[in-house]
Amino acid sequence: MSEERKATLTVDGKSVDFPVMKGTHGNDVIDIRTLGGKTGYFTYDSGFLSTASCQSHITFIDGDKGELLYRGYPIEQLAEKCNFLDVAYLLRNGELPNAAQKADFEKTIRRHTLVHDQLTRFYNGFRRDAHPMAVIVGVAGALSAFYHQGMNYSLVEHRDVCFQRIIAKIPTIISLAYRYTTGLPFMYARNDLDYAANFMYMMFGVPCEEYKVNPVLSRALDIIFILHADHEQNASTSTVRLAGSSGANPFACVAAGISCLWGPAHGGANEACLRMLEEIGDVSRVGEYINRSKDKNDSFKLMGFGHRVYKNFDPRAKLMGKVCADVLAELGLENDRLFKLAQKLEKIALEDDYFIEKKLYPNVDFYSGIVQKALGIPTSMFTCIFALARTAGWLAQWEEMITDPEYKIGRPRQLYVGAARRNVPDISKR
Ligand code: CMC
DSSP: OOOOOEEEEETTEEEEEEEOOSSSSOOOEEEEEEEEHHSSOOOTTTOOOSSOSSOOSSSSEEETTTEEEETTEEHHHHHHHHHHHHHHHHHEEEEEOHHHHHHHHHHHHTTTTOOOOOHHHGGGSSTTTTHHHHHHHHHHHHHHHSOOOOOTSSSHHHHHHHHHHHHHHHHHEEEEEEEHHHTTOOOOOOTSHHHHHHHHHHHOOBBBBBOOOOHHHHHHHHHHHHHHHHSSOOOHHHHHHHHHHOOOOOOOOHHHHHHHHTTTTTTHHHHHHHHHHHHHOOOGHHHHHHHHHTTOOOOOOTBBBBBSSSSSHHHHHHHHHHHHEEEHHHHTTTTTTHHHHHHHHHHHHHSHHHHHHTTOOOTHHHHHHHHHHTOOOOOOGHHHHHHHHHHHHHHHHHHHHHTTOOOOOOOOOOOSOOOOSSOOOOOOOO
8 A cells, every 4th residue: 555645844833744645747746725724824825836726637747848748648749640629629538539539529510610690799899999809708708698598517418518619619709800800701610621721711711702721721720729729727727717616607717718818928928929029120139129138127028938837948839830830831931031030039049048047948929920920810819819729728627627526616815914904084084
Protein backbone atom coordinates (compact mmCIF):
# COMPACT_ATOMS: atom_id res chain seq x y z
CA MET A 1 0.00 0.00 0.00
CA SER A 2 1.44 3.40 -0.95
CA GLU A 3 2.15 5.69 1.96
CA GLU A 4 -0.01 8.79 2.16
CA ARG A 5 2.20 11.89 1.83
CA LYS A 6 1.68 14.86 4.11
CA ALA A 7 2.88 18.44 4.26
CA THR A 8 3.30 19.91 7.72
CA LEU A 9 2.76 23.58 8.35
CA THR A 10 3.69 25.25 11.60
CA VAL A 11 1.11 27.88 12.48
CA ASP A 12 1.48 29.88 15.71
CA GLY A 13 3.81 27.19 17.04
CA LYS A 14 1.36 24.35 16.29
CA SER A 15 2.03 21.72 13.59
CA VAL A 16 -0.80 20.95 11.23
CA ASP A 17 -0.74 18.23 8.56
CA PHE A 18 -2.25 18.47 5.13
CA PRO A 19 -2.49 15.70 2.52
CA VAL A 20 -0.32 15.97 -0.60
CA MET A 21 -2.11 15.07 -3.82
CA LYS A 22 -0.20 13.65 -6.77
CA GLY A 23 -1.02 14.28 -10.43
CA THR A 24 -0.05 12.33 -13.54
CA HIS A 25 2.50 15.00 -14.49
CA GLY A 26 3.50 18.34 -13.04
CA ASN A 27 3.65 19.80 -9.56
CA ASP A 28 2.02 17.91 -6.72
CA VAL A 29 -0.38 19.98 -4.65
CA ILE A 30 -1.01 20.46 -0.94
CA ASP A 31 -4.69 20.06 -0.14
CA ILE A 32 -5.34 23.04 2.13
CA ARG A 33 -9.14 22.94 2.04
CA THR A 34 -9.23 22.36 5.80
CA LEU A 35 -6.71 25.14 6.60
CA GLY A 36 -9.32 27.74 7.63
CA GLY A 37 -11.11 25.32 9.95
CA LYS A 38 -7.90 23.94 11.46
CA THR A 39 -5.97 27.22 11.92
CA GLY A 40 -8.25 30.22 11.35
CA TYR A 41 -5.98 31.40 8.52
CA PHE A 42 -6.58 31.62 4.78
CA THR A 43 -3.86 31.49 2.11
CA TYR A 44 -3.09 34.61 0.08
CA ASP A 45 -2.41 34.01 -3.61
CA SER A 46 -3.59 36.96 -5.64
CA GLY A 47 -3.31 36.12 -9.35
CA PHE A 48 -3.25 32.37 -8.52
CA LEU A 49 0.52 32.07 -8.82
CA SER A 50 0.64 28.86 -6.75
CA THR A 51 -2.95 27.68 -6.55
CA ALA A 52 -4.50 24.66 -8.28
CA SER A 53 -8.17 25.62 -8.48
CA CYS A 54 -9.38 22.13 -9.45
CA GLN A 55 -8.40 18.62 -10.50
CA SER A 56 -8.62 18.15 -14.25
CA HIS A 57 -8.10 15.33 -16.75
CA ILE A 58 -8.19 17.54 -19.81
CA THR A 59 -5.02 19.53 -20.56
CA PHE A 60 -1.48 19.52 -19.24
CA ILE A 61 1.19 22.17 -19.79
CA ASP A 62 4.84 21.76 -18.86
CA GLY A 63 5.98 25.38 -18.96
CA ASP A 64 9.68 24.55 -18.52
CA LYS A 65 9.75 21.93 -21.26
CA GLY A 66 7.40 23.89 -23.54
CA GLU A 67 4.98 20.97 -23.73
CA LEU A 68 1.20 21.04 -24.23
CA LEU A 69 -0.91 17.88 -24.03
CA TYR A 70 -4.66 17.55 -24.68
CA ARG A 71 -5.85 14.37 -22.88
CA GLY A 72 -2.23 13.18 -22.99
CA TYR A 73 -1.66 13.76 -26.72
CA PRO A 74 1.09 16.25 -27.72
CA ILE A 75 -0.25 19.32 -29.52
CA GLU A 76 2.23 18.78 -32.39
CA GLN A 77 0.73 15.34 -33.17
CA LEU A 78 -2.84 16.59 -32.90
CA ALA A 79 -2.06 19.51 -35.23
CA GLU A 80 -0.57 17.09 -37.74
CA LYS A 81 -3.03 14.20 -37.63
CA CYS A 82 -6.40 15.59 -36.54
CA ASN A 83 -8.90 18.24 -37.41
CA PHE A 84 -10.50 20.68 -34.96
CA LEU A 85 -13.67 18.63 -34.52
CA ASP A 86 -11.58 15.54 -33.59
CA VAL A 87 -9.90 17.73 -30.97
CA ALA A 88 -13.19 19.15 -29.67
CA TYR A 89 -14.50 15.57 -29.36
CA LEU A 90 -11.29 14.51 -27.61
CA LEU A 91 -11.37 17.38 -25.12
CA ARG A 92 -14.89 16.57 -24.08
CA ASN A 93 -14.89 12.76 -24.24
CA GLY A 94 -11.32 11.95 -23.24
CA GLU A 95 -10.63 9.85 -26.35
CA LEU A 96 -10.27 10.61 -30.05
CA PRO A 97 -13.28 9.49 -32.11
CA ASN A 98 -13.00 6.27 -34.14
CA ALA A 99 -14.04 6.41 -37.80
CA ALA A 100 -17.76 5.86 -37.10
CA GLN A 101 -17.84 8.29 -34.17
CA LYS A 102 -15.99 10.89 -36.26
CA ALA A 103 -18.45 10.62 -39.15
CA ASP A 104 -21.39 10.79 -36.76
CA PHE A 105 -20.01 13.79 -34.82
CA GLU A 106 -19.15 15.76 -37.97
CA LYS A 107 -22.61 15.08 -39.39
CA THR A 108 -24.28 16.19 -36.15
CA ILE A 109 -22.29 19.43 -36.04
CA ARG A 110 -23.18 20.19 -39.67
CA ARG A 111 -26.85 19.79 -38.80
CA HIS A 112 -26.77 22.28 -35.93
CA THR A 113 -25.13 25.28 -37.61
CA LEU A 114 -28.31 27.29 -38.14
CA VAL A 115 -29.36 29.77 -35.47
CA HIS A 116 -32.96 30.60 -34.60
CA ASP A 117 -34.10 33.26 -37.04
CA GLN A 118 -35.11 35.47 -34.11
CA LEU A 119 -31.48 35.45 -32.95
CA THR A 120 -30.31 37.04 -36.22
CA ARG A 121 -32.39 40.13 -35.27
CA PHE A 122 -30.21 40.73 -32.22
CA TYR A 123 -27.48 42.02 -34.50
CA ASN A 124 -29.64 44.99 -35.54
CA GLY A 125 -29.51 46.22 -31.95
CA PHE A 126 -25.76 46.80 -32.18
CA ARG A 127 -23.95 49.74 -33.72
CA ARG A 128 -22.41 48.75 -37.04
CA ASP A 129 -19.01 49.85 -35.73
CA ALA A 130 -19.26 47.91 -32.44
CA HIS A 131 -16.25 45.72 -31.64
CA PRO A 132 -17.16 42.18 -32.77
CA MET A 133 -16.15 40.77 -29.35
CA ALA A 134 -18.82 43.00 -27.78
CA VAL A 135 -21.33 41.65 -30.28
CA ILE A 136 -20.49 37.99 -29.75
CA VAL A 137 -20.53 38.33 -25.95
CA GLY A 138 -24.13 39.51 -26.33
CA VAL A 139 -25.27 37.06 -28.99
CA ALA A 140 -23.59 33.97 -27.49
CA GLY A 141 -25.13 34.85 -24.11
CA ALA A 142 -28.49 35.35 -25.81
CA LEU A 143 -28.47 31.68 -26.87
CA SER A 144 -29.42 30.98 -23.26
CA ALA A 145 -32.73 32.70 -23.99
CA PHE A 146 -33.40 30.07 -26.67
CA TYR A 147 -32.07 26.98 -24.89
CA HIS A 148 -32.89 27.14 -21.24
CA GLN A 149 -36.37 25.81 -20.49
CA GLY A 150 -36.53 22.05 -20.37
CA MET A 151 -32.75 21.59 -20.08
CA ASN A 152 -31.39 19.56 -17.19
CA TYR A 153 -27.61 19.56 -17.33
CA SER A 154 -27.29 16.73 -14.85
CA LEU A 155 -28.41 14.49 -17.76
CA VAL A 156 -25.68 13.49 -20.21
CA GLU A 157 -28.09 13.62 -23.18
CA HIS A 158 -28.85 17.27 -22.43
CA ARG A 159 -25.14 18.07 -22.11
CA ASP A 160 -24.58 16.29 -25.47
CA VAL A 161 -27.09 18.56 -27.20
CA CYS A 162 -25.69 21.65 -25.49
CA PHE A 163 -22.14 20.82 -26.64
CA GLN A 164 -23.28 20.14 -30.20
CA ARG A 165 -25.28 23.36 -30.34
CA ILE A 166 -22.47 25.58 -29.11
CA ILE A 167 -19.71 24.03 -31.22
CA ALA A 168 -21.92 24.16 -34.33
CA LYS A 169 -23.37 27.65 -33.84
CA ILE A 170 -20.38 29.64 -32.63
CA PRO A 171 -18.86 29.96 -36.17
CA THR A 172 -22.25 31.11 -37.44
CA ILE A 173 -22.58 33.69 -34.65
CA ILE A 174 -19.06 35.03 -35.24
CA SER A 175 -19.38 35.20 -39.02
CA LEU A 176 -22.74 36.99 -38.68
CA ALA A 177 -21.05 39.59 -36.45
CA TYR A 178 -18.55 40.22 -39.26
CA ARG A 179 -21.22 40.35 -41.94
CA TYR A 180 -23.25 42.80 -39.87
CA THR A 181 -20.26 45.12 -39.42
CA THR A 182 -19.50 45.12 -43.12
CA GLY A 183 -23.11 45.28 -44.30
CA LEU A 184 -22.76 42.05 -46.26
CA PRO A 185 -25.77 39.70 -46.39
CA PHE A 186 -25.82 36.91 -43.80
CA MET A 187 -24.57 33.60 -45.19
CA TYR A 188 -25.51 30.21 -43.77
CA ALA A 189 -23.31 27.14 -43.70
CA ARG A 190 -22.99 24.68 -46.57
CA ASN A 191 -23.27 21.07 -45.49
CA ASP A 192 -20.73 19.88 -48.08
CA LEU A 193 -17.91 21.82 -46.40
CA ASP A 194 -15.87 20.93 -43.35
CA TYR A 195 -15.86 23.05 -40.19
CA ALA A 196 -13.03 25.47 -41.01
CA ALA A 197 -13.94 25.76 -44.71
CA ASN A 198 -17.53 26.48 -43.73
CA PHE A 199 -16.42 29.27 -41.44
CA MET A 200 -14.41 30.83 -44.29
CA TYR A 201 -17.42 30.47 -46.58
CA MET A 202 -19.74 32.15 -44.05
CA MET A 203 -17.19 34.95 -43.59
CA PHE A 204 -16.20 35.59 -47.19
CA GLY A 205 -18.76 33.97 -49.51
CA VAL A 206 -21.40 36.00 -51.35
CA PRO A 207 -24.79 34.76 -52.62
CA CYS A 208 -24.11 35.81 -56.22
CA GLU A 209 -21.09 33.65 -56.97
CA GLU A 210 -19.53 30.31 -56.11
CA TYR A 211 -17.06 30.31 -53.21
CA LYS A 212 -13.93 28.26 -53.90
CA VAL A 213 -12.25 26.86 -50.80
CA ASN A 214 -8.46 27.01 -50.76
CA PRO A 215 -7.52 23.81 -48.85
CA VAL A 216 -4.16 25.21 -47.69
CA LEU A 217 -5.84 28.23 -46.14
CA SER A 218 -8.76 26.37 -44.59
CA ARG A 219 -6.36 23.80 -43.11
CA ALA A 220 -4.28 26.67 -41.68
CA LEU A 221 -7.40 28.02 -40.00
CA ASP A 222 -8.24 24.54 -38.72
CA ILE A 223 -4.77 24.33 -37.13
CA ILE A 224 -5.26 27.77 -35.54
CA PHE A 225 -8.47 26.37 -34.00
CA ILE A 226 -6.63 23.28 -32.72
CA LEU A 227 -3.83 25.35 -31.15
CA HIS A 228 -6.31 27.56 -29.30
CA ALA A 229 -8.82 24.88 -28.26
CA ASP A 230 -7.81 24.56 -24.61
CA HIS A 231 -5.09 25.72 -22.25
CA GLU A 232 -5.97 24.36 -18.81
CA GLN A 233 -7.00 26.85 -16.08
CA ASN A 234 -6.25 30.14 -17.89
CA ALA A 235 -8.22 33.30 -17.04
CA SER A 236 -11.17 32.74 -19.39
CA THR A 237 -11.49 29.03 -18.58
CA SER A 238 -11.41 29.80 -14.86
CA THR A 239 -14.09 32.42 -15.54
CA VAL A 240 -16.29 29.84 -17.28
CA ARG A 241 -15.78 27.41 -14.41
CA LEU A 242 -16.54 30.05 -11.79
CA ALA A 243 -19.67 31.24 -13.62
CA GLY A 244 -20.78 27.63 -14.16
CA SER A 245 -20.13 26.68 -10.53
CA SER A 246 -23.33 28.47 -9.53
CA GLY A 247 -25.31 26.25 -11.91
CA ALA A 248 -25.65 29.06 -14.50
CA ASN A 249 -26.75 28.32 -18.05
CA PRO A 250 -23.75 27.10 -20.13
CA PHE A 251 -24.36 29.57 -22.97
CA ALA A 252 -24.22 32.39 -20.41
CA CYS A 253 -20.99 30.84 -19.04
CA VAL A 254 -19.46 30.84 -22.54
CA ALA A 255 -20.40 34.54 -22.84
CA ALA A 256 -18.52 35.13 -19.56
CA GLY A 257 -15.50 33.31 -21.02
CA ILE A 258 -15.64 35.46 -24.17
CA SER A 259 -15.70 38.62 -22.02
CA CYS A 260 -12.59 37.56 -20.13
CA LEU A 261 -10.79 36.44 -23.26
CA TRP A 262 -11.21 39.86 -24.85
CA GLY A 263 -8.52 41.58 -22.72
CA PRO A 264 -5.11 42.36 -24.29
CA ALA A 265 -3.26 40.34 -21.65
CA HIS A 266 -5.20 37.23 -22.79
CA GLY A 267 -6.92 36.55 -26.13
CA GLY A 268 -6.80 40.19 -27.21
CA ALA A 269 -3.01 39.89 -27.55
CA ASN A 270 -3.15 38.79 -31.22
CA GLU A 271 -5.05 41.94 -32.17
CA ALA A 272 -2.76 44.06 -29.99
CA CYS A 273 0.29 42.37 -31.52
CA LEU A 274 -0.73 43.17 -35.07
CA ARG A 275 -1.56 46.75 -34.13
CA MET A 276 1.86 46.98 -32.47
CA LEU A 277 3.63 45.69 -35.61
CA GLU A 278 1.73 48.22 -37.68
CA GLU A 279 2.70 50.98 -35.26
CA ILE A 280 6.39 49.99 -35.34
CA GLY A 281 6.05 50.01 -39.10
CA ASP A 282 9.67 49.51 -40.03
CA VAL A 283 12.60 47.29 -39.03
CA SER A 284 14.63 50.41 -38.20
CA ARG A 285 12.30 51.18 -35.25
CA VAL A 286 12.46 47.72 -33.60
CA GLY A 287 15.23 48.77 -31.18
CA GLU A 288 13.21 51.77 -29.99
CA TYR A 289 10.20 49.57 -29.17
CA ILE A 290 12.29 46.87 -27.49
CA ASN A 291 13.75 49.60 -25.26
CA ARG A 292 10.28 50.93 -24.46
CA SER A 293 9.12 47.44 -23.44
CA LYS A 294 12.04 47.24 -20.97
CA ASP A 295 11.41 50.67 -19.47
CA LYS A 296 9.73 50.42 -16.06
CA ASN A 297 8.20 53.89 -16.54
CA ASP A 298 6.58 52.95 -19.82
CA SER A 299 3.45 50.78 -19.78
CA PHE A 300 4.27 49.41 -23.25
CA LYS A 301 4.81 45.64 -23.41
CA LEU A 302 5.90 43.61 -26.38
CA MET A 303 2.61 42.02 -27.39
CA GLY A 304 2.81 38.32 -28.25
CA PHE A 305 5.73 37.88 -25.83
CA GLY A 306 5.72 36.28 -22.40
CA HIS A 307 3.43 33.78 -20.73
CA ARG A 308 2.41 32.98 -17.18
CA VAL A 309 3.17 29.27 -17.60
CA TYR A 310 5.63 28.86 -20.51
CA LYS A 311 9.09 29.80 -19.29
CA ASN A 312 10.97 28.13 -22.11
CA PHE A 313 8.93 28.42 -25.30
CA ASP A 314 5.28 28.18 -26.25
CA PRO A 315 4.96 25.05 -28.45
CA ARG A 316 1.94 26.65 -30.11
CA ALA A 317 4.11 29.57 -31.23
CA LYS A 318 6.47 27.19 -33.06
CA LEU A 319 3.56 25.55 -34.87
CA MET A 320 2.03 28.94 -35.61
CA GLY A 321 5.31 30.19 -37.10
CA LYS A 322 5.22 27.22 -39.50
CA VAL A 323 1.54 27.78 -40.39
CA CYS A 324 2.37 31.43 -41.01
CA ALA A 325 5.18 30.54 -43.44
CA ASP A 326 2.90 28.02 -45.29
CA VAL A 327 0.05 30.52 -45.66
CA LEU A 328 2.29 33.33 -46.85
CA ALA A 329 3.97 30.99 -49.36
CA GLU A 330 0.57 29.84 -50.66
CA LEU A 331 -0.45 33.46 -51.17
CA GLY A 332 2.91 34.58 -52.55
CA LEU A 333 3.40 36.90 -49.57
CA GLU A 334 6.75 35.56 -48.31
CA ASN A 335 8.10 39.09 -48.30
CA ASP A 336 5.15 40.52 -46.42
CA ARG A 337 6.35 43.64 -44.58
CA LEU A 338 4.79 42.74 -41.22
CA PHE A 339 6.05 39.13 -41.39
CA LYS A 340 9.59 40.36 -42.00
CA LEU A 341 9.20 42.87 -39.19
CA ALA A 342 7.88 40.19 -36.81
CA GLN A 343 10.81 37.89 -37.64
CA LYS A 344 13.28 40.67 -36.96
CA LEU A 345 11.57 41.66 -33.71
CA GLU A 346 11.54 38.03 -32.55
CA LYS A 347 15.24 37.61 -33.33
CA ILE A 348 16.30 40.80 -31.54
CA ALA A 349 14.13 40.14 -28.48
CA LEU A 350 15.37 36.54 -28.17
CA GLU A 351 18.97 37.78 -28.09
CA ASP A 352 18.27 40.56 -25.57
CA ASP A 353 19.43 40.01 -21.96
CA TYR A 354 16.18 41.41 -20.51
CA PHE A 355 14.04 38.86 -22.40
CA ILE A 356 16.50 36.03 -21.72
CA GLU A 357 16.63 36.79 -17.98
CA LYS A 358 12.86 37.07 -17.62
CA LYS A 359 12.30 34.01 -19.83
CA LEU A 360 10.09 35.90 -22.24
CA TYR A 361 9.45 34.01 -25.50
CA PRO A 362 6.99 34.53 -28.34
CA ASN A 363 3.58 33.09 -27.47
CA VAL A 364 0.87 31.69 -29.75
CA ASP A 365 -0.40 35.17 -30.55
CA PHE A 366 2.83 36.49 -31.97
CA TYR A 367 2.31 35.00 -35.44
CA SER A 368 -1.42 34.24 -35.35
CA GLY A 369 -2.34 37.84 -36.25
CA ILE A 370 -0.16 37.76 -39.36
CA VAL A 371 -1.70 34.45 -40.48
CA GLN A 372 -5.22 35.70 -39.89
CA LYS A 373 -4.54 38.95 -41.70
CA ALA A 374 -3.24 36.94 -44.67
CA LEU A 375 -6.43 34.84 -44.57
CA GLY A 376 -8.42 38.06 -44.96
CA ILE A 377 -9.71 38.19 -41.40
CA PRO A 378 -9.90 41.78 -40.16
CA THR A 379 -7.80 42.66 -37.11
CA SER A 380 -10.80 43.36 -34.89
CA MET A 381 -12.04 39.77 -35.51
CA PHE A 382 -8.83 38.01 -34.37
CA THR A 383 -9.95 37.44 -30.80
CA CYS A 384 -13.28 36.09 -32.08
CA ILE A 385 -11.33 33.33 -33.86
CA PHE A 386 -9.64 32.53 -30.55
CA ALA A 387 -13.06 32.50 -28.85
CA LEU A 388 -14.46 30.15 -31.49
CA ALA A 389 -11.71 27.63 -30.83
CA ARG A 390 -11.60 28.04 -27.04
CA THR A 391 -15.34 27.33 -26.83
CA ALA A 392 -14.46 23.63 -27.17
CA GLY A 393 -12.16 23.81 -24.14
CA TRP A 394 -14.55 25.95 -22.09
CA LEU A 395 -17.37 23.47 -22.60
CA ALA A 396 -15.20 20.44 -21.79
CA GLN A 397 -13.98 22.15 -18.61
CA TRP A 398 -17.49 23.27 -17.63
CA GLU A 399 -18.79 19.72 -18.02
CA GLU A 400 -15.87 18.23 -16.11
CA MET A 401 -16.65 20.60 -13.25
CA ILE A 402 -20.39 20.07 -13.03
CA THR A 403 -20.01 16.28 -13.17
CA ASP A 404 -17.29 16.21 -10.50
CA PRO A 405 -18.79 14.76 -7.29
CA GLU A 406 -16.54 17.13 -5.26
CA TYR A 407 -17.75 20.24 -7.09
CA LYS A 408 -18.83 23.24 -5.04
CA ILE A 409 -19.69 26.79 -5.98
CA GLY A 410 -16.42 28.75 -6.36
CA ARG A 411 -16.04 31.20 -3.50
CA PRO A 412 -12.57 32.66 -2.91
CA ARG A 413 -11.85 34.41 0.38
CA GLN A 414 -9.96 37.69 0.82
CA LEU A 415 -7.64 39.68 3.03
CA TYR A 416 -9.69 42.73 3.98
CA VAL A 417 -7.53 45.87 4.22
CA GLY A 418 -10.27 48.55 4.03
CA ALA A 419 -11.51 50.92 6.72
CA ALA A 420 -11.97 49.46 10.20
CA ARG A 421 -15.52 49.33 11.58
CA ARG A 422 -16.88 52.85 12.11
CA ASN A 423 -20.18 54.67 12.57
CA VAL A 424 -21.97 56.70 9.89
CA PRO A 425 -21.62 60.42 10.83
CA ASP A 426 -24.43 62.93 10.51
CA ILE A 427 -24.46 64.72 7.13
CA SER A 428 -23.36 68.00 8.80
CA LYS A 429 -20.16 66.28 10.01
CA ARG A 430 -19.13 64.61 6.72
N1 CMC B 1 7.22 42.75 -22.75
C1 CMC B 1 8.08 43.29 -21.85
N2 CMC B 1 8.20 42.85 -20.57
C2 CMC B 1 7.41 41.85 -20.19
C3 CMC B 1 6.49 41.22 -21.08
C4 CMC B 1 6.42 41.72 -22.39
N3 CMC B 1 5.57 41.19 -23.27
N4 CMC B 1 5.83 40.24 -20.42
C5 CMC B 1 6.30 40.24 -19.16
N5 CMC B 1 7.26 41.20 -19.03
C6 CMC B 1 8.05 41.48 -17.80
C7 CMC B 1 7.15 42.13 -16.75
O1 CMC B 1 7.18 43.53 -16.82
C8 CMC B 1 7.77 41.62 -15.46
O2 CMC B 1 8.90 42.40 -15.20
P1 CMC B 1 9.41 42.63 -13.68
O3 CMC B 1 9.87 41.28 -13.20
O4 CMC B 1 10.54 43.62 -13.82
O5 CMC B 1 8.23 43.18 -12.92
C9 CMC B 1 8.26 40.21 -15.83
O6 CMC B 1 8.46 40.23 -17.26
C10 CMC B 1 7.26 39.11 -15.48
O7 CMC B 1 6.04 39.39 -16.13
P2 CMC B 1 4.61 39.33 -15.46
O8 CMC B 1 3.72 40.35 -16.12
O9 CMC B 1 4.73 39.38 -13.97
O10 CMC B 1 4.17 37.89 -15.89
P3 CMC B 1 2.71 37.32 -15.84
O11 CMC B 1 2.86 35.85 -15.80
O12 CMC B 1 1.90 37.98 -14.78
O13 CMC B 1 2.08 37.79 -17.25
C11 CMC B 1 1.54 37.90 -19.53
C12 CMC B 1 2.11 37.04 -18.41
C13 CMC B 1 1.23 37.01 -20.73
C14 CMC B 1 0.23 38.57 -19.09
C15 CMC B 1 2.58 38.98 -19.91
O14 CMC B 1 3.77 38.34 -20.33
C16 CMC B 1 2.08 39.93 -21.00
O15 CMC B 1 1.35 40.87 -20.71
N6 CMC B 1 2.47 39.66 -22.30
C17 CMC B 1 2.00 40.48 -23.40
C18 CMC B 1 0.57 40.11 -23.74
C19 CMC B 1 0.44 38.77 -24.42
O16 CMC B 1 1.16 38.48 -25.38
N7 CMC B 1 -0.51 37.96 -23.94
C20 CMC B 1 -0.84 36.67 -24.57
C21 CMC B 1 -0.62 35.50 -23.68
S1 CMC B 1 -0.69 33.96 -24.62
C22 CMC B 1 -2.31 33.89 -25.14
C23 CMC B 1 -3.21 33.39 -24.07
O17 CMC B 1 -3.09 32.21 -23.67
O18 CMC B 1 -4.10 34.17 -23.66
